[in-house]
Amino acid sequence: MTWGLVAGLLAAALFGVSAVVQAHAVRRGTTAADGLGAFVHAGIRDPLLLAVVVAYLLGFVLHAVSIWLLPLYLAQATISLSLPVTALASRRLSEGLGRQAWAGVAAITAGLLLLAYSSGQPGDVVTNWWFSGILALATCLLVLSGRLGGSGSGAMLGWLAGLGYAGSAIAVRGVGWPLQAPMVLAALLVPALGLLAFWLYSAALERGAVSAATAPLITAQTFVPALVGLALLGDGVRPGWWPGIAVGLLLAVGGSGVVVQDHAGRRGV
Numbered sequence: 001m002t003w004g005l006v007a008g009l010l011a012a013a014l015f016g017v018s019a020v021v022q023a024h025a026v027r028r029g030t031t032a033a034d035g036l037g038a039f040v041h042a043g044i045r046d047p048l049l050l051a052v053v054v055a056y057l058l059g060f061v062l063h064a065v066s067i068w069l070l071p072l073y074l075a076q077a078t079i080s081l082s083l084p085v086t087a088l089a090s091r092r093l094s095e096g097l098g099r100q101a102w103a104g105v106a107a108i109t110a111g112l113l114l115l116a117y118s119s120g121q122p123g124d125v126v127t128n129w130w131f132s133g134i135l136a137l138a139t140c141l142l143v144l145s146g147r148l149g150g151s152g153s154g155a156m157l158g159w160l161a162g163l164g165y166a167g168s169a170i171a172v173r174g175v176g177w178p179l180q181a182p183m184v185l186a187a188l189l190v191p192a193l194g195l196l197a198f199w200l201y202s203a204a205l206e207r208g209a210v211s212a213a214t215a216p217l218i219t220a221q222t223f224v225p226a227l228v229g230l231a232l233l234g235d236g237v238r239p240g241w242w243p244g245i246a247v248g249l250l251l252a253v254g255g256s257g258v259v260v261q262d263h264a265g266r267r268g269v
Contacts, residue, residue, distance in 0.1 A: 004069030005116065007062040008078030014059035016085025018052050019214055023205040025049045053198070060168075060194065067122075067172045071236060072229030073245065074119045076169060076222040077112045080252050084109065086214050104215075104258030111251030118244030120236025123229060125176035125183075132185040135171050139193055142167070146200050154208020155216050157200050162220025164197025169225050173233055219253045 025048045044050065066075040084105040142164055171193060174186030197217075204213035226249055229235035237245055 001070060001119070004066045004075065005078060008066035008070065008075055009081065011059040011062035011066065012079050012082040013085055014055050014062070015079065016082035017089050018055040018059065019082070019086045019201075019205070020089040020210055021048065021055075022052045022202060023210045023213075025052060026202045026206050056194075056198065063169070064172050067169055069122065071119050071122045072169065072173065072233065073222075073226030073235060073249065074115050076166070076225045077115045077248065077252050080108050080218045080222050081112060083214055083218050083255075086210055100258060104255040107251045107255030107258065108218075109255075111248040111253075111255065114244050114248035114251065118238050118241035118248060120238050122236070123173070123234030126174045126186075126233060127176065127180050127182055129182050131174050132171075132182040132189070135167060135174070135189050135193075136185065138167050139189055139196070142193070142196055146196065154204040154206075154213040157204035157207065158213040158216040159220050161197045161201035161204055161213075162217035163224065164193045164200060165217065165221040166224040168193035168197065169221065170228055170233075173229075215257065219257065223249060223253050 025046060063075070063079060066078060069075075070078070142160065145160055168190050171186045171189045175183055175190065179187075201213065201217060204217070207213075230237070230245070
């Protein structure tokens with residue numbers, strides 16, 4: 001568990017800083033996030049955005065290690081610490097946080113500590129077609145939602161991006177060794193969902209403040225895998241500590257919501 005936590009915290013630091021660099025890259029106007037195809041075509045010619053992709057890939061490798069070594073709810077909650085990192089780094093974009101938002105950051109941190117203490121053993125790798133097939137269907141639905149909601153607010157696009165990263169994290173639990181046919185599909189869905197989420201998050205960063213777009217992303221990518229891991233993938237809980245899991249998740253998710261409200265209030269939206 002110790003190595004899983006270390007990997008998750010390092011990934012959170014990379015994701016947090018990369019989010020601010022990504023926001024700077026997409027706001028320069030050289031990389032359009034209006035459509036996935038156009039975004040990819042422009043992005044591969046943008047050195048700054050390519051550097052962000054490399055940082056995200058390194059962070060995802062660390063994140064995958066934490067997913068294999070920890071229950072999903074703890075691995076994802078660890079990633080939620082990227083929000084305070086983003087909040088600190090976003091001062092470079094003149095997007096500081098108010099007192100209410102810092103209270104939200106404190107709630108996220110407290111929730112993570114409670115989840116870490118309450119966690120049990122992670123579930124096993126899933127190797128059936130139902131798992132991979134449902135994830136493939138979810139990927140198609142996310143593509144459709146991204147196209148229909150492309151003109152939405154930064155917060156809404158952040159939610160969709162969070163669902164993409166949530167699906168990518170869940171798909172990691174379907175990849176193991178020796179490889180079986182359902183695992184191959186799950187392995188392909190990991191980068192596919194990650195790319196969708198990266199595009200949606202870039203669009204969110206064009207439309208809203210970094211922390212306001214990141215908070216709903218973290219909420220979705222924390223809460224959804226946590227529920228799936230506990231209900232369907234066999235993630236364990238320390239005996240008698242189910243209330244700790246519930247309170248920890250509520251603190252992490254609620255803290256993210258507080259950050260969004262703080263930004264909305266100060267920007268008058």
